[in-house]
Structures are given as C-alpha cells and as structure tokens.
Amino acid sequence: MNAKDLYRIIGEIDDDLILEAEKQPVKKSEKTKKVVRMWTLLSAACVCLICLSLYHLRFGTSVYWNESMGMSSFKVAISADAIWQEMSPEEAVEYYQLGEIPKTLGDHLKQMAQGSFSLYKDAGGAVVYDQNQIWYQDEAQNQFVSLTLSRVTQTSPAVEDAKVSRIQGMKVTLTKTDSGGDLPTYGAEWKMNGTTISVSGNGFSEEEFLSVLREIWKQKK
Incomplete structure (x- = not known):
C-alpha cells in the first residue's frame, strides 16, 4: 500500500x-x-x-451503672516502722498531680474541715500509703460527697468485670447501690495523671452525681 x-x-x-x-x-x-x-x-x-x-x-458519653454493694476498698498495709509525713494542701496538689483540690463542688457543696494530708514512708523514703479523703456536704446536710485520692495505695474493685463508662472523654467506672432510702449511693473511680480518684455520693440523682464528677474533672492539671 x-x-x-x-x-x-x-x-x-x-x-x-x-x-x-x-x-x-x-x-x-x-x-x-x-x-x-x-x-x-x-x-x-x-x-x-x-x-x-x-x-x-x-x-462522647456512654454511661453504664454497675450494681455494687459498696465502693472500692483500699488495701491498707502500713508497717509499724513507717514514717508519717504531713502535707499542706499545696503539697498535696503537687503530689497528686491535680490542678486544684476543690473547696466547693458546684455552688452548694462545701468542703468540710480538712486538717492536713498524710503520707507514710518506709525507712528508705518510699511512699507505702498515701490515701487521703476529703468530704463535702450541702448546708442542709442532705447531700454528701467523699473524694478519695491515692497514687500508691492499691484498691480492690467494687465490681468484678465492671463496664467502663466514657464521659467527656474520661474513662470512669460507675456504681450504684440501693441503700434502702429514696436515692441510691453512687460511686465512681478513674485515673487521672497517675492518681486514682474515687468518689462516692449520697442524696443525688444520677445526673446530679455526674455533675459532681464534671466539677472534679475541671481540676485537671
């Protein structure tokens, strides 16, 4: 072609x-x-x-209330030769890695008298027990909150295989115990900056108790 x-x-x-x-x-x-x-x-x-x-x-928020007969119990193992040490509120804030230990929760729950915070150390200076508890109540004494802080002292869970909730991104184990009154006893436990925080409350509804927890979460360092 x-x-x-x-x-x-x-x-x-x-x-x-x-x-x-x-x-x-x-x-x-x-x-x-x-x-x-x-x-x-x-x-x-x-x-x-x-x-x-x-x-x-x-x-996100996902709330699971675990039935419990009581809050987590702290295992106390303090030897006879342990050395007691007092901390000021400012030292306690630094030790527990919190932004602040709140004096009030909301606008009506006020901190009851808190003398001091304590640590127990062994002869080498290592902390062996560091549980400290702060109480809050309203003026009418109808609502009570117990806030317990610990970094070393171990706890045994109040509920085995408990479902973990997530509230505002915080993982927390919630418990609810029928105490025979009008309102149950509520509990919560979570870790924040290496500190185990346990809270129990009486005289609240579920939402009121969750509001108390949110107030404590504001104290992030």
Whole structure:
C-alpha cells in the first residue's frame, strides 16, 4: 500500500463515523468526571466519619451503672516502722498531680474541715500509703460527697468485670447501690495523671452525681 492508496481509503470513510469518533473522548471524559466526583464524595464522607469518631472518643458519653454493694476498698498495709509525713494542701496538689483540690463542688457543696494530708514512708523514703479523703456536704446536710485520692495505695474493685463508662472523654467506672432510702449511693473511680480518684455520693440523682464528677474533672492539671 502506497501513500496514494492510503489517501483514497481515508477519503472513503463515512463522515458520520468521524463525528462519532470525535464524540467518544467527550463521553469518556464525562464518565471520568463522574468517577472522580464519586470518589471525592466518598473520601469526604470517610473524613467526616473519622472526625465524628475522634469527637466521640474525646467528648462522647456512654454511661453504664454497675450494681455494687459498696465502693472500692483500699488495701491498707502500713508497717509499724513507717514514717508519717504531713502535707499542706499545696503539697498535696503537687503530689497528686491535680490542678486544684476543690473547696466547693458546684455552688452548694462545701468542703468540710480538712486538717492536713498524710503520707507514710518506709525507712528508705518510699511512699507505702498515701490515701487521703476529703468530704463535702450541702448546708442542709442532705447531700454528701467523699473524694478519695491515692497514687500508691492499691484498691480492690467494687465490681468484678465492671463496664467502663466514657464521659467527656474520661474513662470512669460507675456504681450504684440501693441503700434502702429514696436515692441510691453512687460511686465512681478513674485515673487521672497517675492518681486514682474515687468518689462516692449520697442524696443525688444520677445526673446530679455526674455533675459532681464534671466539677472534679475541671481540676485537671
């Protein structure tokens, strides 16, 4: 086949075929645009799901009340030769790695008289017992809160295999005990900056007790 034959064959191609061929790239381009648009939307949806998951992880709330006969018990093992050491409130804040030990919870629960905070150390200066408890009550003495702090003293769980709640991103074990009165006794335990914090409360509804916990969480360092 020479150039003349090729020119003749090209001249015999139907014009409609040429027009159809010209349209094909346009159709392919439109299809590509649709595919790109679809993947863009899917990618955006995935990003939204990831953001929602992170938000729920940080600020989400899932509350489980575990039935309990009482709050966690602290294992006390203080040897006879342990050395007692007093801490000021400021030293206690530093020791427990808190922003502050609140003097009030909400606008009506006030801290009862707190003389001092104590540590027990062995002969080598290592802390062997560091449980300290702060009490709060309202003016009418209808609501009571006990706040217990510890970094070394070990606790035994009030409920085995308890479900862990997440409130404002904080993992906390909640308990509820029917004490025979109008309102149950509530409990909560969690770790914050290496400190085990245990709270028990009487005279509250569930939401009121959770509000008390949120007040304590404000004291993050």
